[in-house]
Amino acid sequence: MRIQFNEMKETIRLAFIKAGMSEVKAEACARIHTESSCDGVYSHGLNRVSKFAEYIRTGLVNSEGEPILIQQMGSIENYDGNMGPGILNAQFTMDRAIDLASAHGMGLATLKNTTHWMRGGSYGWQAVQKGFIGICWTNTESCMPAWGSISSSVGNNPFVMAVPNGDSPLVLDMAMSQYSYGKLEVTRQAGATLPYPGGYDKEGILTDNPGEIEETRRILPMGYWKGSGFSILLDMVASLLSGGLATAGIDANNAGNCGGCSQIFMAFDPEKFGGSGFMEATLKQSIEHLHSAIPETEGGSIYYPGERTILTRKENRELGIPVNEKVWNEVSVLAGKSREGVL
Amino acid sequence: MRIQFNEMKETIRLAFIKAGMSEVKAEACARIHTESSCDGVYSHGLNRVSKFAEYIRTGLVNSEGEPILIQQMGSIENYDGNMGPGILNAQFTMDRAIDLASAHGMGLATLKNTTHWMRGGSYGWQAVQKGFIGICWTNTESCMPAWGSISSSVGNNPFVMAVPNGDSPLVLDMAMSQYSYGKLEVTRQAGATLPYPGGYDKEGILTDNPGEIEETRRILPMGYWKGSGFSILLDMVASLLSGGLATAGIDANNAGNCGGCSQIFMAFDPEKFGGSGFMEATLKQSIEHLHSAIPETEGGSIYYPGERTILTRKENRELGIPVNEKVWNEVSVLAGKSREGVL
Numbered sequence: 001m002r003i004q005f006n007e008m009k010e011t012i013r014l015a016f017i018k019a020g021m022s023e024v025k026a027e028a029c030a031r032i033h034t035e036s037s038c039d040g041v042y043s044h045g046l047n048r049v050s051k052f053a054e055y056i057r058t059g060l061v062n063s064e065g066e067p068i069l070i071q072q073m074g075s076i077e078n079y080d081g082n083m084g085p086g087i088l089n090a091q092f093t094m095d096r097a098i099d100l101a102s103a104h105g106m107g108l109a110t111l112k113n114t115t116h117w118m119r120g121g122s123y124g125w126q127a128v129q130k131g132f133i134g135i136c137w138t139n140t141e142s143c144m145p146a147w148g149s150i151s152s153s154v155g156n157n158p159f160v161m162a163v164p165n166g167d168s169p170l171v172l173d174m175a176m177s178q179y180s181y182g183k184l185e186v187t188r189q190a191g192a193t194l195p196y197p198g199g200y201d202k203e204g205i206l207t208d209n210p211g212e213i214e215e216t217r218r219i220l221p222m223g224y225w226k227g228s229g230f231s232i233l234l235d236m237v238a239s240l241l242s243g244g245l246a247t248a249g250i251d252a253n254n255a256g257n258c259g260g261c262s263q264i265f266m267a268f269d270p271e272k273f274g275g276s277g278f279m280e281a282t283l284k285q286s287i288e289h290l291h292s293a294i295p296e297t298e299g300g301s302i303y304y305p306g307e308r309t310i311l312t313r314k315e316n317r318e319l320g321i322p323v324n325e326k327v328w329n330e331v332s333v334l335a336g337k338s339r340e341g342v343l
Numbered sequence: 344m345r346i347q348f349n350e351m352k353e354t355i356r357l358a359f360i361k362a363g364m365s366e367v368k369a370e371a372c373a374r375i376h377t378e379s380s381c382d383g384v385y386s387h388g389l390n391r392v393s394k395f396a397e398y399i400r401t402g403l404v405n406s407e408g409e410p411i412l413i414q415q416m417g418s419i420e421n422y423d424g425n426m427g428p429g430i431l432n433a434q435f436t437m438d439r440a441i442d443l444a445s446a447h448g449m450g451l452a453t454l455k456n457t458t459h460w461m462r463g464g465s466y467g468w469q470a471v472q473k474g475f476i477g478i479c480w481t482n483t484e485s486c487m488p489a490w491g492s493i494s495s496s497v498g499n500n501p502f503v504m505a506v507p508n509g510d511s512p513l514v515l516d517m518a519m520s521q522y523s524y525g526k527l528e529v530t531r532q533a534g535a536t537l538p539y540p541g542g543y544d545k546e547g548i549l550t551d552n553p554g555e556i557e558e559t560r561r562i563l564p565m566g567y568w569k570g571s572g573f574s575i576l577l578d579m580v581a582s583l584l585s586g587g588l589a590t591a592g593i594d595a596n597n598a599g600n601c602g603g604c605s606q607i608f609m610a611f612d613p614e615k616f617g618g619s620g621f622m623e624a625t626l627k628q629s630i631e632h633l634h635s636a637i638p639e640t641e642g643g644s645i646y647y648p649g650e651r652t653i654l655t656r657k658e659n660r661e662l663g664i665p666v667n668e669k670v671w672n673e674v675s676v677l678a679g680k681s682r683e684g685v686l
Contacts, residue, residue: 024428073448073615075418077523105404105416110616133580142632148555148645161576163583172576174569196567204639223565224539226517231513232633233504237476239625240506242383243617246625248632272416273453282589283581289485290575296547302491317435318523 002320003328009034012049013337017264019053021063025088032087036119037321040312041173043182044119046323049331051257052116060256061085061115067092070243074134075104078243081114086258090117090136091126094265098132109265113242116258121173121309123163123265128169133268134162139235141250144177144219147228150204152217155247156180157234162306165283165336171306176231178222186209238262345663346671352377355392357678362396364406368431373432379462380664384516386525387462387603389436389666391677392674394600403599404428405459410435413586418447421586424457428602433460433479434469437608441475444610452608455587459601464516464606464652467505471512476611477505482578483601484593487562490571493547495560498590499523500577505649508626514649519574521565527553555577581605 003011005163009030018025029070037045037205055061065084069077077096093109100107117138140155156175163170179198187194194288197206199213199220205219213219221227233309239246244262245253253260271281293302316322346354352373359369398404408427412420421441424432436452460466460481470477483498499518501683522541530537531553542556542563542637543594549563556562561634564570582589584648587605588596595604613622636645659665 021600033618071616076448078616105419108449133583135580146633146636146645148639148643151637153636153645155377161573161580163576163579170579172572173564174573178566178569185388198483222567222569223517223521226521226565230504230514230517231507232629233513234648236506236513236626236629237478237504237611237618239629240476240613240622241611241616243621246629247630249625251632268580268584270583273414273584274582278586279583282592283569283579285591286575286582286589288580289594290489290496293496294494295490295676296493298489300491302489 001323001325002316004320005038005317005322008037008046008323011328011332011335011337012046014337015049015053015086016056016329018334018336019056019063021056021085025063025085027275028091029085029087032091032118032122034321037323038313038316039121039309040316041119041121042322042324046321046331047327048118050334051328052118053334054249055115055256060259063067065089067111068093075100075106076108078110078232078241079112081111083113083115083255083260086115086117087122088267090112090123090263093263094123094126094134094136094267097134097265097267098127099132100247101132101269103272105272106266106268108241110190110242110244111265112242113260114263115256117263119173120158120160124160124171124173125169127267128162128164128171131164131270133158133164135266136160136264137234137238138258138263139238139245139247139250139261140211142247143181144228145223146219146232147221150200150216150218153247154221154228154231154236155250157231157238157247159187159230159234163283164210165287169306170304172307173305174222174223176227176234177219177228181214181219182213184219188214230275274297344665344668344671345659346666347663348381348660350376351389351664351666354675354678354680355389357680358392358674359399359409361679362399362406362676363397363474364428367573368428370404371428371434372428375434375461375465377664379465379649380466380666381618381656381659382461382652383659384464385665385667386523389664389674390525390670391461393404393670393677396677397460398458399428400594404601405523408432408596410454411648418443418450420450421584422452422453422454425610426456426458426598426603428462429458430465431581432457433466433606433608436606437466437469437477437479440477440608440610441473442471444475444612448615449609449611452586453585453587454606454608455585456603457606458599458604460606463501463503464505464514467503467514467516468512470610471505472515474507474612474614476507476613477611478504479503479607480577480581481601481606482581482588482593482604483591486524486591487574489575490564490568493543493559493561496590497564497571497574498578500574500581500590500597501565502573506626508630511653513647514652516648517565519564519577520565521570524562526559527557527562581607
C-alpha cells in the first residue's frame with residue numbers, strides 16, 4: 001500500500017495536533033516524519049508517529065519547549081532544548097550552526113536537554129540543501145553492550161556527515177550498532193536472516209538470526225570494538241561540549257528514548273575554502289573515481305552515501321510512499337480519520 | 344627482545360639524520376616513532392622507520408618542508424604542508440588548532456600537501472595532554488574496495504577523537520578498514536587466523552584467513568557499508584576544508600603512501616563548556632557506568648579507547664619496548680650502529 005506525500009503529511013499533522021501540539025509545530029514535525037518515510041527511512045517516519053504522539057500526550061516531550069541560548073562565543077552557541085520536540089530543536093540548532101558558518105566559515109551549535117531527533121540524516125540534508133557541509137550527532141540512552149560486555153552500557157549514537165553536491169549530495173547517517181532493533185524486527189517478521197551477523201545468541205555466539213539477538217539484546221557494534229569505542233567518544237564529546245547529559249545520565253533520567261540527550265551540530269561553508277570551482281572539481285573527480293571501481297557483481301553499481309536515497313525519494317514522490325497498512329490505520333485513527341477520510 | 348625507550352629514540356634519531364634530516368627535526372620525528380612503539384602501535388613506530396628514511400632519501404618527503412599559512416579566518420587556519428614530514432606538519436597543525444581553541448573555544452586547522460602522519464593517535468594524545476578535546480583525520484591513497492566493489496577506490500582514512508581525563512584520557516584511533524595490512528601480515532606469519540572475517544577470498548567469500556585477503560587485496564571496511572561510507576565522507580571533508588587532494592587526487596599524485604594528503608585538526612577547550620567541575624563529574628559518572636557493565640568473561644574488564652594504551656606504555660617504559668630483532672638490526676644499521684654499538 002502506498003500513500004501520497006501530502007496525504008501522509010496532512011494525516012501526521014492532524015495526529016500531532018490531536019496529541020496537543022500547536023499547528024505550526026505539528027506541521028514542521030509532520031514534514032520531517034513524512035520526508036523520512038519518503039526517503040525510505042520508515043522506522044523514523046510514519047512508523048514513529050504513534051510513539052511521538054504518546055510522548056507529547058504524556059509530557060515526556062514538552063511540545064511547547066523551545067531552545068534557549070545559554071552561551072555564545074564567536075562561532076559557537078550552546079542551547080538548552082527544554083525537552084522540546086527533538087526535530088524542532090535539532091532543525092533550529094543546525095540552522096544556527098549554518099548561520100554561524102555563513103559568518104565565520106564554520107559554526108558549532110549544541111543542544112542539551114533535548115528529545116529524540118528521529119532520523120539524524122534530516123539535519124545533514126538540511127545543511128546540504130543550504131549549500132553547507134554538516135556534521136552532527138546525538139547521544140542516546142544505553143542500548144548496546146560495549147565491546148567485552150554483555151549488558152547495555154553505550155548508546156547507538158547516530159553520526160551524520162553531509163557534503164553538498166547539487167541535486168545529489170553525499171549524506172552519511174550511521175548508527176553505531178550494525179543493525180537497528182527495527183531492522184531485527186522487520187527481518188524476523190519476514191522469516192529471514194540478516195545479511196551479516198548482527199549480535200549474539202544465548203550461547204554468546206555471533207548470529208544472523210534476528211530473533212535470537214532480540215532475546216539476548218546483545219546487538220553488535222559496527223566493526224566490533226570500533227563502533228563501541230566510537231560510541232563512547234561521541235557520547236563524551238556531545239555531553240562535554242553541550243554541557244548536557246551523557247548516556248549514563250540519560251539512563252538515570254529515565255524520560256523515554258533519548259529523553260534529555262545532548263547533540264552537536266557543526267556546519268562549514270565550503271565556498272570559503274579551496275577557492276573558486278575547487279569543490280565542484282573535487283566532487284566530480286572523486287565521484288567518477290568511485291563509480292569507475294569494478295563492481296562486485298557484473299553490471300552492479302557502486303553508490304556513495306545518499307545517492308540511492310535520491311532514487312527512493314523520487315520513486316516514492318511519484319508512486320506514493322509504501323506504508324504498513326496497520327501502521328497507517330493507527331495513525332489515521334490518531335488523526336481523527338477513518339480509512340475512508342475524516343470521521 | 345626489548346629495547347629501552349631512550350635507546351630506541353636515539354637510534355631512530357641517528358637513522359633520520361643519516362637519511363638527511365636536520366637534528367631538530369630528526370629528534371622530533373624519532374620521539375613520535377618511539378612513542379608509537381612504546382604505546383604498542385609497532386606498525387607505525389620502529390617498524391616504519393626504514394620506509395620513512397627511504398622517503399626522506401628519495402625526496403618523496405621534503406625533509407625541510409614546513410607548513411605555510413594560506414588562509415586565516417577567526418578560529419580557522421589553512422596550511423600548505425609543502426610535502427614536509429607528516430609528523431611535524433601534523434604536530435604543528437594540531438598545536439595551531441589548540442591555540443585557536445584556547446582563544447575562541449574551538450579551533451579548526453587544516454593541512455594540504457602533507458605526507459604520512461604515521462600513527463594518527465599521536466595527535467589525539469597531543470591534544471589531551473594539553474587539556475583539549477581533539478578530533479582529527481587524514482585521507483590516504485586508495486587501499487580498500489568501496490562497498491559493492493572489488494577494486495580499491497577508497498582510503499582507510501584514520502579518524503581520531505580524544506577527550507582529556509587526567510592520566511587516563513580517552514583516545515580513539517580508528518582506521519576505516521576492519522584490519523590493517525600490517526595486522527594481516529603479522530597474523531599470517533604467526534600461522535593464525537583473524538579473530539573475525541577481515542576481507543574476501545578468491546571466490547568472493549568473507550574469510551578470516553589473512554593470506555587469502557592479502558592475495559585478493561579485498562580488505563573489509565569496518566561495519567561493511569558503514570566504514571566504506573564513512574571513509575568517503577571523511578575524504579570529501581578533508582579535501583574540501585583543506586583545499587587539498589582527495590583520495591582520487593592522491594592516487595593520481597603517485598608520491599608514496601599518503602603523498603600529498605589532506606588533514607583536518609579540530610580542538611575544543613572543555614573548560615569553556617559546561618561550567619566548573621562538569622567535565623570531571625561527567626567523565627567519572629560515564630567511566631563508572633562503563634566499568635560496571637557485565638563483562639563477557641567472568642572477571643573480565645571493559646575498557647574505553649586509550650585505557651589499555653596507558654598500561655602498555657607503562658610496561659614498555661619499565662621493561663623496554665618489544666622489537667622484532669630483524670627490524671631493530673636494520674634500523675641500527677641505518678643509524679650507523681652495529682648490534683654492539685656505534686660502528
